[in-house]
Amino acid sequence: MKKLESKKRYVLPGDFITTAPLRLQDNVVLEGKRVISTTIGLSDVSADSVRVISLNGIYMPKIDDLVIGTIQSIFGNSWFADINSCYQGMLLGQDVFGRGSYPTTSEMKERLDKGDIIFARIANSDRQREPLISIADKNLGKIDSGELIKIPPTKIPRLIGKHGSMIQTIEASTNATITVGQNGFIVVSCDETNGLLKALAAIRMIDEQAHLVDLTDKVKKMLEFNGV
């Protein structure tokens, strides 16, 4: 594990990473033979690919991402949801009411109104149109209760941790249920106020210290300390 850590390096836009002929993943470009970072982050050179883990930036929708959105408007046969991106998520009426149905605006409002929070999947995303989202799956749909908070989408992997270790730690010690959207929206629900506050504090902490090592231990300590 240590070995992998040592390969990571802080980079800024324009910083040279490597000349090795590796597969280019996120946040890198090829200029001549040199691989260059395009953002502020941590460079990660693995055996066959190179990428930069960004420390800031907005969410770009990717197919099959699970996101949390708030309904912004109803237009024609679709809802438009804020998914914390430069594009709005488009949820088709057919997706909710079934194919071939033409729901009226009032029917749609009854099901999902402005300000409602949904847990959805990015069904399609291309350069031409607004990303299509879907709630036609189990676990997906309207979220009725909980606290919505926002962290930079680049810090979501940190919140989840390796194989979900971080989020499990928080959930176990606070009895909270945390729904995480890849877009940086998070809904935390908990029956006890104390647990809710602790979970929120832990998420804030991850937001502030996302670029530091041994974060899971630090969060664990913080949760234990508050618990006593």
Added chain:
Amino acid sequence: MGGRETDVVLLDENGIRSDGRKVNETRKVTIKVGVLKNADGSAYIEFGGNKILAGVFGPRDVHPKHMSNPDTGILRVRYHMEPFSVSERKNPAPSRREIEISKVLKEALEPAVILEKFPRTAIDVYLEVLQADGGTRCAALDAASVALADAGIPMRDMVCSCAAGKAADALILDVNNEEDQAGQADMPIGYMPNLGKITLLQLDGVLTTDEFKKCIELGLEGCKQVYEIQKNALREKYFSSGDNN
């Protein structure tokens, strides 16, 4: 420019300039990152007597809609001088000069910013000159690229900028206000050091071909110095509490 009469000695017999600098020395540059809470990215630069705030928004929806481009994002830059930025009140309405600078700065930033990733969106850069002291376009460009990086907008390289020029028959780095007014030439340069590309080059005044080449070399040296300061400012915000590297 053009050798206006002045009492100031631009260059004394020891090769020291009116503000105490050597010919190949820049003014003191300090940059702060993330100074504005409501902007997606921001920076504040003090370039000698210049004080400039930069705020970046986006990528975001384009309004008016007809300006949007389905193939790529668009970059919009507004350079603006505050009424109190100069000794006599400046009319806050955009002047011909401000419109020109907005345009050249936009074109200086465009090669760096990867706009193709964000079709149908706009990235807005707002530059407010709080205090002007010659060379505001260079300082504004420096602040703008730091603010863009702070906003997390993908860039091939950061653009750094510094002017070179000629005053009292000597080539000088980083032209200040007096040298701009009374000197013989002023050449602002925008540069991407890692890619080795010049994105802004203007020249006001007269230089011989030889002087022109030397002037560019001198200016690029200044750009590289500014580049280090830009990078340090970003490192301070993003990496300072880390022990990595």
